[in-house]
Amino acid sequence: QSEIRKTLLEVFSNANGEYISGQKLSERLGCSRTAVWKHIEGLRNEGYELEAVRKLGYRIISKPDKISSNEIQLGLKTSSLGRNIHFEETVTSTQKIAHHLAYEGAPEGTIVVAEEQTAGRGRLDRVWHSPKHTGVWMSIILRPNIPPYQAPQLTLLAAVGVVQGIQEATGLEADIKWPNDILLNNKKVVGILTELQAEADRINSVIIGIGINVNHTESHFPDFLKNIATSLAIQKGEGIDRARLIQCILVKIEKLYGEYLQHGFKIIKLLWESYAISIGQNIIARTLTGAIEGKALGITDEGVLQLKSLDGTIHHIHSADIEL
Ligand code: BT5
CATH class of the missing domain: 1.10.10.10 (Winged helix-like DNA-binding domain superfamily/Winged helix DNA-binding domain)
Known part of the structure; x- marks a missing residue:
């Protein structure tokens, strides 16, 4: 059928x-x-x-301004990513479904896509606003053979892939703010959430959640996001084909992932740095234990942020919110 x-x-x-x-x-x-x-x-x-x-x-x-498995797979030029699609109109969170599928043994490259999330989430259980028919709300299941401590590299890899996919589909050149924000005109257009199913020394699966504001108009955003969020359509001045955007992103991520598995993080790191806006600048990193102010020196080979605070100490930041 x-x-x-x-x-x-x-x-x-x-x-x-x-x-x-x-x-x-x-x-x-x-x-x-x-x-x-x-x-x-x-x-x-x-x-x-x-x-x-x-x-x-x-x-x-x-064509409808809707996405479906058909639309995503038609003409998709990947060999693994997106070959297996779990699509639903409304979900709580695509992450939740992807976790379940991964646990049940879904193959690498399986993606979960929904038109709407009623409980989309960010890091630390923060809310990710995901209204109907406007965005890309997607989770990708990967099964890399790497130790769990290297998993943050995949967040950075995904960010590079999303920036390149956006560029290919829309011509817009987005910036990356460590670790997981993608910005246009200093406003957040994409958030990425990487989660693991792992044992102490072994990853079973990595679930990369990608949320992109695509065809939102200003009125789609609730008040608390109006000043900090934007969409591709607002920035481009015209609507964007979401299925094609997904295809472009899957192609880019698959290519980077292949490169990563074969040659390691080196090239990904260079690419990431070329899109990053916070490196070399004075920033404030807010972590769960407090705020550190200093100069962002760069990222380590594991994807950890190096920050030189005012007293000259070099801090390794694994997780934080960054203020520029
Ligand atoms: C993130 O968290 O940026 C990761 C967001 C990941 C969302 C995807 S969608 C598909 C998959 N399924 C899920 O349930 N999640 C993933 P964080 O860095 O913690 O940023 C969260 C903060 O971003 C919130 O506290 C808001 O301030 C802001 N925010 C919420 N919704 C937004 C939106 N649509 N656009 C821009 N900013 C938003």
């Missing part, structure tokens, strides 16, 4: 808005014309606008 839908969408997208006869569709799909009609109705129910004209056939007028 879903294979036929997929082929149907492929045929329509190759037709570039031209009509395709019912006869041709039934040949391509290998089913009767009545069955074709039923699949067309199915697509209409998913929000596609399709025109039917006697003697000419069908043509596609517009």
Whole structure:
């Protein structure tokens, strides 16, 4: 059923808005014309606008501003990431589902995507605002053979991939603020949350949660986010195809991940530094135990932030919020 839908969408997208006869569709799909009609109705129910004209056939007028497994997989150029998609309209948190799937043995590269999260979360159980049909709320399951202490490197890797994917899909050049914020015009457009299922010396899975504000207008943001958050559409001045954005990001992350598994963190670190805005600047790092002010020197090979405080001490910061 879903294979036929997929082929149907492929045929329509190759037709570039031209009509395709019912006869041709039934040949391509290998089913009767009545069955074709039923699949067309199915697509209409998913929000596609399709025109039917006697003697000419069908043509596609517009796609829904919705994402689905089909849309993400159609033309996806990865070999592992996103090959297995768990898609739902509404979830509490894609992280929660991904944890469950990972525990049940889901293969590496499985992604969980939702149109809406009712309990999206950030670090330390903070709230991640995830309204319907506007953003990309996605979790990726990886199973790298690395010790748990190296897992923060994957947050940085994901950040590089997201910046590159955004650049490819929109032309926008975003900045990274250590460890997990991606900013445009100094406002947060993406948050990344990396969580582990691990034993003392071995990782079972890494779950990378990526939240991107894509087609939000200012009015989508609640008051507490109005001054600190933005969306790709606000910055670009036009709407963005979310399925394509996801594809671009998956391709970039897969490439970086392959590089990372083969050659280690070195190149990822260089790339990360080239997008980072906080390095070399005076910052305040707020940790659970207090605030440290000083100059951000860089990150270590493990992805830990090095901060030189005013008295000259060099601190290694594993987790903090950074103020510039
Ligand atoms: C993060 O936490 O930035 C990680 C966010 C990860 C979200 C993804 S969405 C898919 C997956 N499923 C989940 O449930 N989560 C992941 P943190 O650095 O702790 O930042 C949280 C802070 O960002 C909040 O306290 C707010 O101040 C702010 N914030 C909340 N929602 C936001 C939004 N949509 N855009 C920008 N800032 C937001």
